[in-house]
Amino acid sequence: MKMARPSLPFLLLISTFAYFFISPTSAATTPSSASAAAANFIKASCSTTRYPALCVQSLSAYANTVKLSRKELALAALAVSLARAQAARDFVTRSAKLKGLKAREYEAVKDCLEEMGDSVDRLGKSMKELKGMGSQSKGQDFVWHASNVETWVSAALTDENTCMDGFSEKATEGRLKTSIRARVVDMAQVTSNALALVNRFASKH
16 A cells, blocks of 8 residues: 655645754854854953963864863963973973984983973973862962962973073084974963963952
8 A cells, every 4th residue: 555645735844844943053053152252262361461372373272161261261271381391391302312412412401301391290280280179269278279370380481491591502502402492482482371371360260
């Protein structure tokens, strides 16, 4: 027995229902608006940093996580800084094993490696401390935790600058210094931005 084909009016009714109630366009509106709001929030927050363009470029990928949270934005900035500190440390580690280094170059690389290791450690502590600051952190408790984060990030920034101080002599001039400087300067800039966003979170809490 053959089944009757659906009538045209019936198909139109089903199509209309699908358009209004299962429309992908309407479903996508909210996430798109939320993403735009997060992007604008990041841009506005980055405008208060020392390197705003770098800030936006390095943090845009975190928009869905950050949303409109100053804490999540500060955490994202610290994550970027930590990742670049680890990459810089790894590069300096490989540089220390290069053959043909001058004595002064080797000393500068060795000192820089120690500073990079300290930066990685302090930025890792900063992230852990900030993550642990829940809604129950208020008053003096909040101030104490926030102060720890700010102190460690500031110290990491000092470590990065100290690393390059070791390459100030003429004997260290060359391709190696240029390569290390490029990584350390980039790392120092994102760390500076992270510190600004941590300070902003602490002051606005």
